[in-house]
Amino acid sequence: MPLEAQSALRGTRRGRRAGHGDTRLAILKAASSEFLSRGYDSTSMRGIAKVAGVDPALVHHYFASKADLFAETISAPVRPDRIVREALAGPRELIGVNLVRAALTNLDKPSAQKQFIGLLRTALSHDFAATILRQFMTREVVGKLSKYLDVPDGDFRATAAASQLVGLFVIRYGVKFEPLAKISVEDAALHFGPIIQWHLTGSNDPIDMEQSPRE
């Protein structure tokens, strides 16, 4: 998240008639500025348009959603919101395995790993970065998982599942513990899928989705 975005925006760019690339860039810079100063929750597409000096319709023309804009702003290596949306569209008993498979398929690309580690390092180094990331994840990932699960402890279950996924990423791509760093995506999906499923639904058995691990 470039800190220079705010000052850059307060220059001559605002309001000037720009080409396609310029407009998109102006919107991205405005978004960066808004996310940084207001956080994810309080930033709106309309507010970004205002800062960029463009019509709100133009922001929507370039970016379908606030999540899209945010992901591009932070150069997100994967789109957890999309991965979750796709997993929730599949069979309920396969959410865990589908989440792991999709996330690792994306993150196994070396450039994505590097971006992920960089992003995590930033979040661990700066409170404001952790806050924005947390707001994004809460709204676009945890909130959606929790709503889908529709149980009283849905938020807890979603963050518990997130903890297993994040830990898997840190061990596989960050500190690279063997053999977890080397097993195939499919082997990882088969081992961690049921664990994620258990966090989310309280069972790793496709037949019985009601049993809680705490019982």
Add this chain to the structure above:
Amino acid sequence: MPLEAQSALRGTRRGRRAGHGDTRLAILKAASSEFLSRGYDSTSMRGIAKVAGVDPALVHHYFASKADLFAETISAPVRPDRIVREALAGPRELIGVNLVRAALTNLDKPSAQKQFIGLLRTALSHDFAATILRQFMTREVVGKLSKYLDVPDGDFRATAAASQLVGLFVIRYGVKFEPLAKISVEDAALHFGPIIQWHLTGSNDPIDMEQSPRE
């Protein structure tokens, strides 16, 4: 891990008769230097004594083991090797819950959290730091868990369990997702204990320790 340790050691300290605090510090600096240049596996107590210019018996007088020396060198906020040793000394079916309870009880202290996050950030920023940490964890934690489990995929199981623990630490202390950042140590132990148990033994049921989650 202070990078200046090596040059500091090549000064007048080596060989000179020192007081208690000086000797201990000289050993720590020598250890830091050796771990940095050789890694964890190839560093020996004898080699550290040589660099520090002291008798090997004196190194053992101040530090019971290489793990102790390493932990002090990196200002380790928790001692995963001790936590694992204690958990393995308890009932087999409670390893998971005992690991989570002990780790979180230690890390819930604000100073320990800060040190843990700093250590993780260092490991994510520098390949050599990740390598030394990985060697330490492989030998003193994963290796011991795996030996105890005594199954063909013991190393995999131990790193899988480590991934859940590390993810829990990152979410609770690093990016602080609610509600995982706020639940009590005991609630966390009750939810994550069986998950760790499952990773390690293939079952969260104290009665049946043989069933694999992959079956």
